[in-house]
Amino acid sequence: MKNEKTEILKDWRLHVIALILVGITEAVGQFSFKVGSGVILLLPMLYAFFMGLGLYFSPLVKEKQAKNAEPLIILGVTLLIAKIGVTIGPQIEALIAAGPALLLQELGNLGTIFFALPIAVLLGFKRESIGMTHSVAREPNVGLIMNKFGFDSPEGRGVMAIYIFGTVFGAVFLGLISGFLATITPLHPLSFAMASGVGSGSMMAAASGSLIGLFPELESQIVAFAGASNLISLSTGLYVSIFIGLPLTEKLYSIMMRRKEKKAAGAGKGGDMNV
Amino acid sequence: MFKNIIEWFLILLVFGLSAIVGNWVGYDVVPSAAIPGMLVLILISVVGLVLEKVVPVNIPSVGYIGLIGILISIPWFPGSEYVVRWTSEINILALATPILAYAGISIGKNWADFSKLGWRSIIVAIFVFFGTFIGSAVIAEIILRMQGII
Known part of the structure; x- marks a missing residue:
């Protein structure tokens, strides 16, 4: 364990590549373009992500660098959380005033069930859809599903599919849609700031980063609301899933499947619609 | 434990160096202005990481780190005005860029799973x-x- 850390520290190739990526992408700066009345904002962090990903497939980055990069993400996120903490402190009163909204918007994470479960069932997924749509499938939720259904269960495969998508594209996807939705919908940027705290540091950074880029006058409020919401998600998210999210998903799934079976039976020939 | 602390500190310093360069290139904050704030953030992180190891309750380090950050920047905390002034020189986007740069490099490993x-x-x-x-x-x-x- 100790030798590993020294090795990570001495992986100068990794750190020089990261430093160069940061220098180039920050020098390029942000771009935005309009899609209808919405704005899509491209931030240096998005270019850095895709350039890093591209380098993985080049001889410059080897398996070793990819492995050593992982603890730097985790430690980088601790600095991000520290920065969020010191941004929240001076605004603690505003945050306490917004407490009810901060706590209740956690339940909005259940929105994933109402939006995604019908789509999953419609696309022909069976019990996989329970693992897929009960949450955004971050580590605690992967643990929950594996614990309850087992690694090789349909639910387990479902949660892993969303986990992999989220790991690879979660931050990029949220970064792109948060700015777009904040400019195209009548909802307030601070509501989206609260929504940015989905329980993952990098996803929150990307989602709230787009909001900061578009509404710089609200910067410290956006950081405070997004950060507080993320801390609440981290600490309560799993329990919301255990007591509400997962039972609700299972209940809705069985209702949907019953209805689907009835329809199939009513149409005369059923049973082969998912083949 | 002591060796752990030194290693955390040094890795955070390496990360912080990238962030300071990004903060300079992208947000025009010269490194000399950014260094005190970065050191404060690194210290908060190290204390949080140590607490996670030392306290026998199962709370992740980011929980401690967020709370320490909030506590030392609340207006009635002694010296909080320095914490706030120094750390305000560190642009949050400048911290996010190196995180996603390292994430991009590391995530290539998951590409095979993703393409499936x-x-x-x-x-x-x-x-x-x-x-x-x-x-x-x-x-x-x-x-x-x-x-x-x-």
Whole structure:
């Protein structure tokens, strides 16, 4: 364990590549373009992500660098959380005033069930859809599903599919849609700031980063609301899933499947619609 | 433990160096102005990491780190004005860029798994992330409006 850390520290190739990526992408700066009345904002962090990903497939980055990069993400996120903490402190009163909204918007994470479960069932997924749509499938939720259904269960495969998508594209996807939705919908940027705290540091950074880029006058409020919401998600998210999210998903799934079976039976020939 | 602390500190310093360069190139903050704030953030992180190891309760380090950051920057905390002034020189986007740079480098490992996902899984995943984001935003909007905050 100790030798590993020294090795990570001495992986100068990794750190020089990261430093160069940061220098180039920050020098390029942000771009935005309009899609209808919405704005899509491209931030240096998005270019850095895709350039890093591209380098993985080049001889410059080897398996070793990819492995050593992982603890730097985790430690980088601790600095991000520290920065969020010191941004929240001076605004603690505003945050306490917004407490009810901060706590209740956690339940909005259940929105994933109402939006995604019908789509999953419609696309022909069976019990996989329970693992897929009960949450955004971050580590605690992967643990929950594996614990309850087992690694090789349909639910387990479902949660892993969303986990992999989220790991690879979660931050990029949220970064792109948060700015777009904040400019195209009548909802307030601070509501989206609260929504940015989905329980993952990098996803929150990307989602709230787009909001900061578009509404710089609200910067410290956006950081405070997004950060507080993320801390609440981290600490309560799993329990919301255990007591509400997962039972609700299972209940809705069985209702949907019953209805689907009835329809199939009513149409005369059923049973082969998912083949 | 002592060796752990030194290693955390040094790794955070390496990360912080990238962030300081990004903060300079992208947000025009010269390194000499950014260094005190970065050191404060690194110290908060190290204390949080140590607490996670030392305290026998199962709380992740980011929980401690967020709380320490809040505590030392609350107006009535002695010296909080320095903490706030120094750390305000560190742009949050300048911290996010190196995180995603390292993430991009590391995530190539997951590419093989990702390319095995079918298009149906990807569509469901998009709705999962969209659903949680818009769901939270709508509830936040309703409550913040009811309270008259926005």
